[in-house]
Amino acid sequence: MATVTDPPAMAGAGIAAPPAALTGLPPYTATLLRWSFAIGLIPPVALVVALAARSILLLTFVHVLSGGTWTGFDLFMGLVMSRVLRSLEIPQRVEVAKRLTPTTFFILPSLAATAITAGIYLAQAEGKFDLGSPWIIAAGVVVVLLTVQGFGIFMPNSVRIFIELAEHQPDTARIARLNMRNIRLAGLQALFQVAIIVIMAHLAVY
């Protein structure tokens, strides 16, 4: 139980402490993180099964499902959640961030890594992984951009939200700002993913 009550020093000084609901990591964080991990394990394990079975059909299924889910998730975050969050007050946005950050912490990177890895294996297995092909180069450039965003912005922001939530006096405005940044970035990622789907469609047909 990580809920923090008003510190005596603050109460004595007559300074209003943040509401109890906004301080410390809530007890459900660990549960949501475990749930995220359990779901996040499914895509890479399915990829191992597809490769072990040497099944192109299963490999295609894993690639399309993980990539489609990743894209759909980012579109939802960018187009729907960003609008919903904008309509909420800062404390309500923080409450969303408290639940959204641990729930997506493993699922999104796992979907992204599985979709990309499965895509490369599929291209290799079908003899389309030609590094001289402009379509493969274009796919590679988009993948690098998505990876840099994921490692450079998404993941650090999520960790910063965890750290901020665990502080005795969390900066709620910063939490809301970091969460909002991640959601806007998800919208940008969705655009890149739509671009990569155009490339994939070309590779699949020609």
Added chain:
Amino acid sequence: MEVNVGALVAVVVLAAAFLAIFGSLYRGAVRAFARGELDAAGVRILRRAVIGQLAIYIVLALTAFFTIPPAPPS
């Protein structure tokens, strides 16, 4: 068993990049904990987060050992 060395190296490089970025944030969190600004639960949850991510990288690394042989370029 044929190992896809390229895939294995890619997973190791990504895991190393993840550890480097996460590690710097974790060190900051530990310093904040030492200053008494951070809950112990915060440091614990970060440890769980890094272990979970590494577990996912390990499963991804396993794929390098089951690679389907490449077909000749079409």
